[in-house]
Amino acid sequence: MFNASLKQLSSQLAEKKISSTELTTEFLNRIKKLNPEYNAFITLNEDISLAQAQAADKMLASGQAGPLTGIPIAQKDIFCAKGWLTTCGSKMLSNFISPYDAGVIERFNQAGTVNIGKTNMDEFAMGSSNETSFYGLVKNPWDVAAVPGGSSGGAACAVAARLAPAATGTDTGGSIRQPAALCGISGIKPTYGLVSRYGMIAFASSLDQGGPMAKSAEDLALLLNIMVGFDPRDSTSLQRDVEDYARDLQKPLAGLRIGLPKEYFAEGMSKDVESAIEKALDEYRKLGAEMVEISLPNAALSIPVYYVLAPAEASSNLSRFDGVRYGHRAPSYSDLGDMYRKTRAQGFGAEVKRRILIGTYVLSHGYYDAYYIKAQKLRRLIAQDFTEAYQQCNIIMGPTTPTVAFNLGEKSGDPIQMYLSDIYTSAANLTGLPAMSIPVGFGDKNRPVGLHIIGNYFMEAQMLNAAHQYQQITDWHLQSPV
Amino acid sequence: MTLTVNDVKRIADLAYIEIDEGEAKETLIQLSGIFNLIETMQAVDTSTVEPMSHAQSVVQRLREDEVTETDQRELCQSIAPQVEAGLYLVPQVIE
Numbered sequence: 351m352f353n354a355s356l357k358q359l360s361s362q363l364a365e366k367k368i369s370s371t372e373l374t375t376e377f378l379n380r381i382k383k384l385n386p387e388y389n390a391f392i393t394l395n396e397d398i399s400l401a402q403a404q405a406a407d408k409m410l411a412s413g414q415a416g417p418l419t420g421i422p423i424a425q426k427d428i429f430c431a432k433g434w435l436t437t438c439g440s441k442m443l444s445n446f447i448s449p450y451d452a453g454v455i456e457r458f459n460q461a462g463t464v465n466i467g468k469t470n471m472d473e474f475a476m477g478s479s480n481e482t483s484f485y486g487l488v489k490n491p492w493d494v495a496a497v498p499g500g501s502s503g504g505a506a507c508a509v510a511a512r513l514a515p516a517a518t519g520t521d522t523g524g525s526i527r528q529p530a531a532l533c534g535i536s537g538i539k540p541t542y543g544l545v546s547r548y549g550m551i552a553f554a555s556s557l558d559q560g561g562p563m564a565k566s567a568e569d570l571a572l573l574l575n576i577m578v579g580f581d582p583r584d585s586t587s588l589q590r591d592v593e594d595y596a597r598d599l600q601k602p603l604a605g606l607r608i609g610l611p612k613e614y615f616a617e618g619m620s621k622d623v624e625s626a627i628e629k630a631l632d633e634y635r636k637l638g639a640e641m642v643e644i645s646l647p648n649a650a651l652s653i654p655v656y657y658v659l660a661p662a663e664a665s666s667n668l669s670r671f672d673g674v675r676y677g678h679r680a681p682s683y684s685d686l687g688d689m690y691r692k693t694r695a696q697g698f699g700a701e702v703k704r705r706i707l708i709g710t711y712v713l714s715h716g717y718y719d720a721y722y723i724k725a726q727k728l729r730r731l732i733a734q735d736f737t738e739a740y741q742q743c744n745i746i747m748g749p750t751t752p753t754v755a756f757n758l759g760e761k762s763g764d765p766i767q768m769y770l771s772d773i774y775t776s777a778a779n780l781t782g783l784p785a786m787s788i789p790v791g792f793g794d795k796n797r798p799v800g801l802h803i804i805g806n807y808f809m810e811a812q813m814l815n816a817a818h819q820y821q822q823i824t825d826w827h828l829q830s831p832v
Numbered sequence: 833m834t835l836t837v838n839d840v841k842r843i844a845d846l847a848y849i850e851i852d853e854g855e856a857k858e859t860l861i862q863l864s865g866i867f868n869l870i871e872t873m874q875a876v877d878t879s880t881v882e883p884m885s886h887a888q889s890v891v892q893r894l895r896e897d898e899v900t901e902t903d904q905r906e907l908c909q910s911i912a913p914q915v916e917a918g919l920y921l922v923p924q925v926i927e
Contacts, residue, residue, distance in 0.1 A: 651873060677913075685925075721873075
C-alpha cells in the first residue's frame with residue numbers, strides 16, 4: 351500500500367478494499383514509526399486528518415468521490431491551513447494557527463483529500479538543504495548522512511520514505527525540483543500563475559509557484575488537475591481553460607525534439623550525475639526522441655540575478671512580520687522601533703536575515719539601478735535565451751543539480767556554495783517556465799540523480815508525457831529506500 | 833564595491849533587525865562574498881534591454897468594488913500577541 355500509485359489507491363478506495371480512515375491510519379502509524387528519524391513533518395494533527403478521512407469515506411459511500419478523494423496528502427508548512435499550526439519553518443510563526451485556508455488547501459479539501467500533516471522546510475523557503483528550519487534538519491531517507499535538499503525537503507523526504515502517497519511543495523529557485531532530485535522522487539513546478547499563491551506564505555512573489563511532489567509523472571498529473579485553477583484572490587493567477595494534465599501521458603515520443611543546453615553539459619556537472627543523465631537520454635533516444643544541441647548563453651547569470659531579485663522581493667514581503675498582529679513578539683522592548691528590531695532579530699534565523707539584508711541593500715537609495723534594475727534587465731536576456739531555444743526544440747533536458755545530495759553540514763557554513771546548488775533550476779523561476787525533475791538513477795554513495803525537464807509555457811501535459819513514457823520503460827521511480 | 837561594518841549596521845537598521853557588533857562583522861564577510869558573486873552581472877552590457885519585472889506580461893486585474901470578506905476580527909485577533917477592546921496593542925508612539 352505504501353508503494354501504491356495514486357491511481358491504485360483511488361481504485362482500492364472506490365472498490366471499498368480499503369477505507370480512507372484505514373489508509374490514513376496506516377500512514378499516520380508509519381509516520382509515527384519513521385518520522386522521529388527523518389523529521390519530515392513539523393506538525394501532525396490526527397484529529398483533523400481522521401475527521402477528513404471520515405468525511406471522505408462518506409463521499410466515497412455516496413458516490414460523490416473525485417479521483418483523489420480519501421487519499422492522504424502531506425502539505426508543505428508554507429500553505430496556510432485553517433486550524434493548523436502553520437510555521438513556514440520559522441520561529442517567527444511558531445504560534446501561528448492559521449485562521450484561513452490557502453487556495454491550494456481549499457482545492458484539496460474540495461477534492462476530498464486528507465491533510466496527513468505539515469511538512470518541514472527551510473525557514474521561509476530560503477535554503478537548498480532543509481538545514482535552516484527552526485524545527486530541525488531533515489534527513490535524506492536514501493542516506494541519513496545526506497541532506498534531502500530544500501526548501502521542500504520534508505515533502506521530498508516524506509514521499510521518498512513513503513510516509514505519504516504525495517505531497518505539495520513550492521518552488522522559488524528550485525525548491526520542488528532540487529529536493530525531488532536529491533530524494534529520488536518526481537516533482538513539477540508549473541508555469542508561473544497556474545497555481546494560486548493565495549495563503550501560500552510569500553518569499554519572492556514574482557518567482558514563487560506551488561506544485562506537486564510524488565512518486566511518478568502520472569501521480570503528478572492527477573495532483574496538478576486538483577492544484578491548478580484560477581483564484582481571483584491571487585493578483586497574478588491566470589484565467590485559462592481547465593486542462594486535463596493526464597490527457598497526453600500515453601502519447602508516443604517519436605519526433606520529440608529534446609534540446610540539450612551546452613552550458614548545462616559543461617564544467618560543473620559531476621561525473622556520476624553526467625553518467626546517469628547520459629543513460630537517461632539514451633532511453634529517450636530509444637523512445638524515438640531526437641537530441642538537439644542548444645545554447646543558453648546567459649545561463650551562468652541566473653544565480654547572481656536570482657540572488658538580487660529574490661532577496662529584494664523577500665525583504666519587502668517579510669516586512670509584514672513585525673510582532674503586531676500575529677506570530678512572535680519579543681518579550682521585552684523599550685519602544686515601538688525596539689519592539690520591531692528585537693522581534694525580527696529573535697524571530698528570523700541567520701539565512702533569512704541575510705537575505706533580508708541583501709534585499710534591503712539592493713533596493714536602497716543609490717544601489718537600486720546598479721543591482722535591482724540591472725538584474726531585471728538580465729532576467730529579460732535569460733528569458734530571451736529560452737524563447738530562442740524553443741525555436742529549435744520542444745522540450746529542454748539536463749541535470750536538475752550539479753551533484754547528488756551533499757552531506758548534512760557540508761555547505762551550511764558557506765552560503766555561496768549552497769546557492770550554487772540551484773544553478774540549473776533558478777532560470778525556470780526567473781522566466782516563469784514550467785520545469786520538473788524525475789529520478790533517473792544513482793550516483794556517488796548510491797544517492798539519487800534527477801533529470802531536469804524544462805517545458806515551454808503551459809506545456810505541462812507534454813512534459814508529463816515525456817516523463818511518463820520514460821517511467822514506463824524504467825523503474826527508478828518505483829524504488830524506495832525504506 | 834566594498835561593504836563596511838557601518839553599511840551592514842545601516843542596512844540592518846533599515847530592515848528593522850537588531851544586530852550587534854559581532855553579528856555585523858560576521859555578516860559583512862558573508863555579504864561581501866555574495867556581492868562578489870552578484871557583481872558578475874556588471875560584465876554584461878544591458879544598455880538597450882528593458883527590465884523584466886514579471887514572468888507573464890499580464891495586466892493587473894480589476895474587480896467590482898463590493899464586499900467579499902466577512903468580519904473575522906475576533907478570529908484574527910485570537911492569535912495576536914496583544915489586543916484590548918478589539919485593538920492591536922503596541923508601545924505608545926505619541927506622548
